[in-house]
Amino acid sequence: MKYINEFRNKDASLKIVEDIKRVLGGKEITLMEVCGTHTMAIYRYGIKGMLPEGIRLLSGPGCPVCVTDDSYIDGAIELSRKNDVIVTTFGDMMKVPGSESSLEKEKANGSDIRVVYSVLDALNIAVENPRKKVVFLGVGFETTVPTIAYTLISAGKKGIKNFFVLSAHKVIPPAMEAIVSGDRVNIDGFICPGHVSTIIGSVPYEFLARDYGVPCVIAGFEPIDILQSIYMLVRQVSENRSEVEIQYTRSVKVEGNIKARLIVDRVFEKDDAVWRGIGVIPGSGLKIRDEFGEFNAEHVFSFEYKPVKKNNGCICGKILQGINTPDECKLFRKVCTPETPVGPCMVSSEGTCAAYYKYT
Numbered sequence: 001m002k003y004i005n006e007f008r009n010k011d012a013s014l015k016i017v018e019d020i021k022r023v024l025g026g027k028e029i030t031l032m033e034v035c036g037t038h039t040m041a042i043y044r045y046g047i048k049g050m051l052p053e054g055i056r057l058l059s060g061p062g063c064p065v066c067v068t069d070d071s072y073i074d075g076a077i078e079l080s081r082k083n084d085v086i087v088t089t090f091g092d093m094m095k096v097p098g099s100e101s102s103l104e105k106e107k108a109n110g111s112d113i114r115v116v117y118s119v120l121d122a123l124n125i126a127v128e129n130p131r132k133k134v135v136f137l138g139v140g141f142e143t144t145v146p147t148i149a150y151t152l153i154s155a156g157k158k159g160i161k162n163f164f165v166l167s168a169h170k171v172i173p174p175a176m177e178a179i180v181s182g183d184r185v186n187i188d189g190f191i192c193p194g195h196v197s198t199i200i201g202s203v204p205y206e207f208l209a210r211d212y213g214v215p216c217v218i219a220g221f222e223p224i225d226i227l228q229s230i231y232m233l234v235r236q237v238s239e240n241r242s243e244v245e246i247q248y249t250r251s252v253k254v255e256g257n258i259k260a261r262l263i264v265d266r267v268f269e270k271d272d273a274v275w276r277g278i279g280v281i282p283g284s285g286l287k288i289r290d291e292f293g294e295f296n297a298e299h300v301f302s303f304e305y306k307p308v309k310k311n312n313g314c315i316c317g318k319i320l321q322g323i324n325t326p327d328e329c330k331l332f333r334k335v336c337t338p339e340t341p342v343g344p345c346m347v348s349s350e351g352t353c354a355a356y357y358k359y360t
């Protein structure tokens with residue numbers, strides 16, 4: 001607890017806030033965090049309320065469940081209705097609404113859907129149920145992909161033939177580019193995700209600073225981490241610099257985790273992907289390579305994602321882009337609550353709406 005408390009020290013936090021105010025010098029800047037854990041920490045520790053009025057914090061597409069398109073949810077539901085299939089998933093996918101149902105509702109109706117804590121749990125279920133086809137819902141960013149890649153390699157070595165992954169894995173930097181290259185939100189700096197960056201390092205963000213002039217700081221998750229990262233960004237803006245800096249030096253290296261990256265590259269390759277609210281972003285997805293095609297649920301079950309037309313008033317897509325905040329949604333706190341979520345931003349523990357609902 002000693003080291004955790006050091007990163008939550010009140011006096012140190014207030015000192016950094018004063019430094020931010022001094023360097024800011026009355027300017028107005030907009031910063032965006034693109035990590036759901038950062039979003040929750042910012043609301044949980046009241047960081048917005050500590051900062052000078054000139055700093056505007058926006059939440060971006062940093063929640064993997066939230067950015068997953070409805071068509072993927074519908075595809076997972078379709079698979080769960082097959083008699084010979086067991087669908088395995090992390091818990092925060094259960095309540096995400098599709099076009100007409102959710103995994104939670106399908107489980108209540110008798111589908112064999114099981115919540116797991118790791119992809120290895122899903123592989124064990126496949127071993128224990130050799131007459132069933134076990135599908136793992138692969139939803140996540142660069143942080144979780146290495147574990148999925150390792151599991152597929154392991155399944156191949158063990159000769160397991162009834163385990164499959166429905167991949168909706170995505171990579172963060174292309175989504176950040178989609179935001180800064182658009183004309184709907186002006187971003188002066190990015191608070192970059194610490195978890196993702198432990199895998200990919202700092203180099204993949206350099207094009208944002210070089211080509212778009214947007215400073216980036218990779219941040220840890222405690223209050224002092226986030227405040228120090230904001231201070232570093234404010235300094236860059238005030239000095240007209242655009243660089244990628246690492247605040248989270250205790251976990252992130254410039255080169256990232258080379259072994260993890262090699263495993264991912266062996267199993268996955270870049271592909272275009274659909275992001276909720278943004279649309280198709282080239283090169284932002286990860287699909288399973290043909291070498292491991294026997295584990296690709298899309299190929300094995302031969303189904304296509306169907307277009308989804310849904311207009312229920314939810315503005316989760318705009319919230320993910322920083323265009324709107326949760327309190328600007330007419331459903332927020334009224335129709336849409338954690339108990340009765342209308343959109344994924346309220347479902348996930350990393351969702352902006354869930355954070356806003358809980359801490360404001």
